[in-house]
Amino acid sequence: MNIHDPAAELRANVAVPFDRAQAMPTSVYTSPEFAALEQEHIFATSWLCAGRVDALKAPGDYLTMEIAGEPVLVLRDREGQLRAMSNVCRHRMSVLLEGRGNARVITCPYHAWTYSLDGSLRGAPAMELNQSFCKEQNGLPPIRCVDWNGWIMVTLNPDLPDPAEQLAEVDDLVGYLDMSHYVEVFREEHRWNTNWKILAENFMESYHLPMCHGGTIGGAVDLKKMTCPEGREHFNYHHILKDDSIALSIAHKDNTDLQGEDRLRTWLMAIYPSLLITLTPGYFWYLCLTPDGPGHVKILYGGGLHPDFAADPDREAHFATLKGLLDHVNDEDRGCTERVWRGMQGRLARPGALSHLERPNYEFARWISQRMPG
The missing domain is CATH 2.102.10.10 (Rieske [2Fe-2S] iron-sulphur domain)
Structure with a gap:
């Protein structure tokens, strides 16, 4: 293997089974040549x-x-x-x-x-x-x-097959929430000093929540109760059950269509390569990522409400509280992902073993590797 070939390094990295998996090699994030391959073989060919x-x-x-x-x-x-x-x-x-x-x-x-x-x-x-x-x-x-x-x-x-065909399994999982009827409330553009894959991987796993989000949502997370299902060909996902501490996290009180745990379930879906969606019975938020060289990522950050809450007379107060929390969580993620990017510049930086809670990262690495030439 040519150690100066990031694509070859990545192929070797994902050739092992998940229970022996390591994080992606630093060259996959830092190499301008690999960034150019991503543009040609991933972004120019994907939805x-x-x-x-x-x-x-x-x-x-x-x-x-x-x-x-x-x-x-x-x-x-x-x-x-x-x-x-x-x-x-x-x-x-x-x-x-x-x-x-x-x-x-x-x-x-x-x-x-x-x-x-x-x-x-x-x-x-x-x-x-x-x-x-x-x-x-x-x-x-x-x-x-x-x-x-x-x-x-x-x-x-x-x-490329239409998304309705390529992502049919997304509908199998979350079709009961009908994303098409959610109402966007805000849309912002940001630029962070990190690689796009670092931010994508950060979204895909909740292993970082207790520490990275200690000032917001991390205290409610129990790592021992977390599971990460095996992902699908074009996306990965996991889900958690929430309580009513945030009014919009659960189904509206007047909603009689959702029953049982479906009223409490939050989905986190990473649509490859770069659409990241958090979907709840009350609200959604998302990130769309555009690489800007190896060390920067342009981010479209938006969100909104389930139709039940969009029609609620108290929607503005509810969403103001939620938006404040989302912005704080986003700031915490920025700090964590930019620190990872800075750490990767070190001569001694080496990828470590992945937790069982980071299965989506391994699957994402395999998806990228499959699209690289050679």
């Missing part, structure tokens, strides 16, 4: 989440994202259809729109070429003397985009 569908309510509402360096525009067209397309002008290749907003037409900020919300070219000033120019051939290339249970899912891969 990625751009947030919630209800972030784009009205015709002309749009948001932007990047997939493996490709600028992407997602919008609601005039007929109410969800669309994604290239966010690069067909003239001199300027990025067209940035951030979020609403637009009646898409106008290039460089030379004012304009596009309709379906991506077709509407106008191109002063092009009438160029005999090679054809307006009909200069629309914005479409990109695959679907609504999966209320999530905007986008991919550059023309051959």
Whole structure:
């Protein structure tokens, strides 16, 4: 094995059974070459989440994202259809729109070429003397985009099965909660000084809760009562039962559809590669991760309410309490994951043995390794 080949190191790392598993090699996190392979073989070929569908309510509402360096525009067209397309002008290749907003037409900020919300070219000033120019051939290339249970899912891969097929087992587990009807209340963007996989792994295991979250939720956690089920091909998960110490953690008092432990169950689902969802009978929150080099990750952080609580007259007070807690927990996670990144820079940094509570990390490592060339 070439010790300078992170992909080969990872293959060797995951070749052992889980009961002998080690954390991923440091090179898998720190190597710029491996980060480039991830962009090509993972992010450019997978379904990625751009947030919630209800972030784009009205015709002309749009948001932007990047997939493996490709600028992407997602919008609601005039007929109410969800669309994604290239966010690069067909003239001199300027990025067209940035951030979020609403637009009646898409106008290039460089030379004012304009596009309709379906991506077709509407106008191109002063092009009438160029005999090679054809307006009909200069629309914005479409990109695959679907609504999966209320999530905007986008991919550059023309051959990937739809999320409804690829993630059917998610519906088998949590379909009774019907994510599509949850109402987004907040959406924020952050950038942390850590590798994206460190943050993804942090979400996947609850082994860190007693220590990392000692100031918030850690005191209610009993490691001896935790289990981590074996994950599925395209995601891993675990779940916990909560009490009514946070009003939104359990089903609404007027909800008669949920019975027994389903009224108390919180699901934590990691949809590979980078959509992380906490789903309860009362609320949800999520992270969508975009690598920004080996040492930074861009984070879309959002959340909202089950329809029962969205219609409750006390919803604002309930959610204000919850949002304060979520922000505090998020700050604790930032501290923990950024410390891991700093530790990995040390010459003596070595991966250690995994706990039985870190099975999802092992499965995530295997999923990544299977997608690497060689």
